[in-house]
Amino acid sequence: MSTAAATHEHHGPATGIKRWLFTTNHKDIGTLYLLFSLLMFLTGGAMAMVIRAELFQPGLQLVDPHFFNQMTTVHGLIMVFGAVMPAFTGLANWMIPMMIGAPDMALPRMNNWSFWILPFAFAILLMSLFMDGGGPAFGWTFYAPLSTTYSNDNTALFVFAIHIMGISSIMGAINVIVTIVNLRAPGMKWMKLPLFVWTWLITAFLLIAVMPVLAGAVTMVLTDKYFGTDFFNAAGGGDPVMFQHIFWFFGHPEVYIMILPAFGIISTIVPTFSRKKLFGYSSMVYATASIALLSFVVWAHHMFTTGMPLAGELFFMYSTMLISVPTGVKVFNWVATMWRGSISFEAPMMFAIAFIVLFTLGGFSGLMLAITPVDFQYHDTYFVVAHFHYVLVTGAVFSIMAAAYYWLPKWTGHMYNTRLAKWHFWMSLISVNVLFFPMHFVGLAGMPRRIPDYALQFADFNAIISIGGFAFGLSQLLFVAVVFKCIKAGEKAPAKVWDGAEGLEWQVASPAPYHTFETPPEVK
Amino acid sequence: MNHMPLLRKLLLGTLAMFAFAFALVPLYDVFCDVTGLNGKPSMEQARQSERVDNSREVTVSFTTHAQSGAPFKVSAQQQSVVVKPGEMSLVTFAAANTSDQARVMQAIPSVSPGLAAKYLHKLACFCFDQQTLQANEQQEYQLRFYVDPALPPEYEELTLSYTLFDISAKHSESLVAAAR
Numbered sequence: 146m147s148t149a150a151a152t153h154e155h156h157g158p159a160t161g162i163k164r165w166l167f168t169t170n171h172k173d174i175g176t177l178y179l180l181f182s183l184l185m186f187l188t189g190g191a192m193a194m195v196i197r198a199e200l201f202q203p204g205l206q207l208v209d210p211h212f213f214n215q216m217t218t219v220h221g222l223i224m225v226f227g228a229v230m231p232a233f234t235g236l237a238n239w240m241i242p243m244m245i246g247a248p249d250m251a252l253p254r255m256n257n258w259s260f261w262i263l264p265f266a267f268a269i270l271l272m273s274l275f276m277d278g279g280g281p282a283f284g285w286t287f288y289a290p291l292s293t294t295y296s297n298d299n300t301a302l303f304v305f306a307i308h309i310m311g312i313s314s315i316m317g318a319i320n321v322i323v324t325i326v327n328l329r330a331p332g333m334k335w336m337k338l339p340l341f342v343w344t345w346l347i348t349a350f351l352l353i354a355v356m357p358v359l360a361g362a363v364t365m366v367l368t369d370k371y372f373g374t375d376f377f378n379a380a381g382g383g384d385p386v387m388f389q390h391i392f393w394f395f396g397h398p399e400v401y402i403m404i405l406p407a408f409g410i411i412s413t414i415v416p417t418f419s420r421k422k423l424f425g426y427s428s429m430v431y432a433t434a435s436i437a438l439l440s441f442v443v444w445a446h447h448m449f450t451t452g453m454p455l456a457g458e459l460f461f462m463y464s465t466m467l468i469s470v471p472t473g474v475k476v477f478n479w480v481a482t483m484w485r486g487s488i489s490f491e492a493p494m495m496f497a498i499a500f501i502v503l504f505t506l507g508g509f510s511g512l513m514l515a516i517t518p519v520d521f522q523y524h525d526t527y528f529v530v531a532h533f534h535y536v537l538v539t540g541a542v543f544s545i546m547a548a549a550y551y552w553l554p555k556w557t558g559h560m561y562n563t564r565l566a567k568w569h570f571w572m573s574l575i576s577v578n579v580l581f582f583p584m585h586f587v588g589l590a591g592m593p594r595r596i597p598d599y600a601l602q603f604a605d606f607n608a609i610i611s612i613g614g615f616a617f618g619l620s621q622l623l624f625v626a627v628v629f630k631c632i633k634a635g636e637k638a639p640a641k642v643w644d645g646a647e648g649l650e651w652q653v654a655s656p657a658p659y660h661t662f663e664t665p666p667e668v669k
Numbered sequence: 670m671n672h673m674p675l676l677r678k679l680l681l682g683t684l685a686m687f688a689f690a691f692a693l694v695p696l697y698d699v700f701c702d703v704t705g706l707n708g709k710p711s712m713e714q715a716r717q718s719e720r721v722d723n724s725r726e727v728t729v730s731f732t733t734h735a736q737s738g739a740p741f742k743v744s745a746q747q748q749s750v751v752v753k754p755g756e757m758s759l760v761t762f763a764a765a766n767t768s769d770q771a772r773v774m775q776a777i778p779s780v781s782p783g784l785a786a787k788y789l790h791k792l793a794c795f796c797f798d799q800q801t802l803q804a805n806e807q808q809e810y811q812l813r814f815y816v817d818p819a820l821p822p823e824y825e826e827l828t829l830s831y832t833l834f835d836i837s838a839k840h841s842e843s844l845v846a847a848a849r
């Protein structure tokens with residue numbers, strides 16, 4: 146494996162397509178990840194539009210149920226593995242070396258690989274949609290026997306796509322850990338690390354712990370389906386419920402993989418625009434670590450209805466509720482940071498505040514779901530869909546938007562159109578709530594998730610939800626416009642874009658030069 | 670800076686977690702065995718009980734369920750029996766292949782309440798073996814079992830249910846041979 150030194154032969158970037166194909170520069174790779182994630186966000190979003198168009202009215206109108214199921218499945222897979230995770234990896238690539246005063250990521254060649262295998266994974270996944278029999282239609286959770294006995298022959302493509310995505314994120318995680326552990330500038334002590342770096346370090350360990358388990362699960366699905374093993378097949382002595390245990394052993398830490406870096410971003414942005422130091426830095430670090438540890442012992446809250454014994458139900462109920470304690474600490478610290486701060490409402494701050502409010506709302510619906518007896522009613526309804534979209538869209542995705550608006554001037558050297566960005570914020574904020582808030586009510590009233598048709602009494606709410614959905618989808622085009630206009634041109638951004646900002650990234654010029662911190666900065 | 674030592678540890682960790690995913694399979698079985706969760710009765714032949722508990726009676730009911738599309742009909746000739754713990758019982762099941770092709774059936778037993786599963790001992794069961802049934806063939810199977818005298822007294826009724834799986838696809842060659 147090469148070290149950062151190997152990339153120092155030439156200085157400016159190469160030109161043309163080769164620059165992007167062969168690049169080992171963390172900024173280039175960060176850009177690639179971020180643009181790829183944006184493309185996947187739009188692709189997955191287009192699928193959501195298909196879903197909401199079908200659900201606009203009761204009855205079957207536009208697509209057949211099998212295709213509908215492919216849309217919900219691939220929408221979920223793309224948003225999780227294609228949009229949210231690569232966006233965070235892109236931010237890690239861009240920001241971590243600059244934040245810790247390192248010249249680049251520790252393993253730049255591996256960095257190139259971990260990005261460039263991703264497009265292939267998604268090409269395979271998307272291609273399967275156009276093949277005979279269609280793509281995966283068993284939900285992003287691919288429960289056996291849906292994915293084994295009852296799936297079509299293209300399931301192998303799904304399995305390989307997941308394998309490649311897994312390898313990519315594991316390589317990314319290893320790179321992050323090695324970079325943070327080995328390349329911190331002198332004086333950058335552990336408890337001085339910016340919180341985004343801390344949260345990513347912990348996320349990277351989560352990734353290494355659970356992505357291999359996901360790889361194991363898809364491998365078992367593959368061998369069950371094609372090679373006659375019986376891991377999940379009751380007829381051969383296997384157990385389909387075991388699939389769910391293995392999947393959620395990965396799956397619950399996975400949801401924290403998608404939120405811990407978001408916590409880091411919010412903890413960076415809120416102090417900047419409150420013009421105060423972050424309240425409770427060390428409690429933030431400990432809270433993040435305890436959330437990560439607890440996330441390994443709560444997985445069966447996704448399985449309350451599978452017939453666990455009472456002791457199991459109680460254990461997973463209480464351990465799940467316990468997670469809201471460190472989460473509450475974080476929310477408290479953000480609010481305390483804003484308390485009596487001189488707050489200004491720039492676009493990143495607006496997204497950050499919306500994050501704090503709406504993510505907390507998602508946490509509350511999570512708490513409701515964690516109550517075992519009531520989960521028997523809520524499970525597999527739209528209430529669950531409402532819960533995880535509040536934590537993932539107004540949580541993870543909003544934090545990514547906040548991060549983009551925060552660092553875009555640093556990346557491009559241009560200030561973006563702030564008016565347009567605020568339009569994007571308000572349109573998104575309103576439409577996202579029209580989209581997801583009513584889902585709580587149709588869920589409580591019993592509308593099941595993952596269905597192309599529904600009972601008539603849900604019609605009005607679903608029409609509203611769909612309108613919110615289309616509006617949210619369209620609003621994101623504003624984001625695309627802001628980003629591309631900002632890449633092309635704009636008012637020249639100073640090195641320190643936000644006057645309240647702290648951190649090494651603001652010591653370098655805007656746009657950040659191709660190589661930064663080739664000699665480590667002094668950290669006081 | 671030499672990154673190799675750390676890199677090696679992290680790669681090792683990754684491989685260990687991949688192995689752990691597969692280790693979860695036996696761990697799961699051991700866990701269920703030890704705790705008696707998930708209602709899986711033993712698939713091994715048991716030995717006869719040494720004593721009979723004459724002081725109480727337990728009702729054991731039987732149900733069967735053909736997994737979607739499996740062309741089998743199996744039903745116990747008595748819907749339920751009342752037994753004394755330790756006492757041997759014999760129940761006859763009538764089985765039929767309702768398709769006009771030879772089929773291989775695997776019956777998977779399950780006991781409810783699940784925690785009582787380990788107290789139901791079978792000496793003979795059609796579920797111990799895969800059963801080949803010719804086209805439209807009818808068969809009778811014997812189930813010999815007893816309820817363990819150690820069964821906690823709060824269990825007064827047990828249900829033994831069989832799920833019938835059509836596993837012919839895995840046995841297409843032996844079926845062709847059998848038909849000849």
Ligand code: HEM
Pocket residue numbers: 286400401403404446447465466468469472507508509510511512514515516520523524525529532533536537540541
């Ligand atoms: C206080 C924190 C949280 C609690 C108590 C909680 C609790 C739960 C529970 C009990 C379920 C299962 C509901 C069911 O299927 O019946 C669930 C589902 C889910 N949660 Fe959370 N959750 C929390 C935070 C989060 C976060 C931070 C994320 C992601 C960023 C998340 C993502 C999800 C997802 C994706 C599902 C649905 C998975 C599926 O079935 O497809 N949750 N949550």
Ligand SMILES: [Cu+2]
Pocket residue numbers: 396397400443444446447
């Ligand atoms: Cu969970």
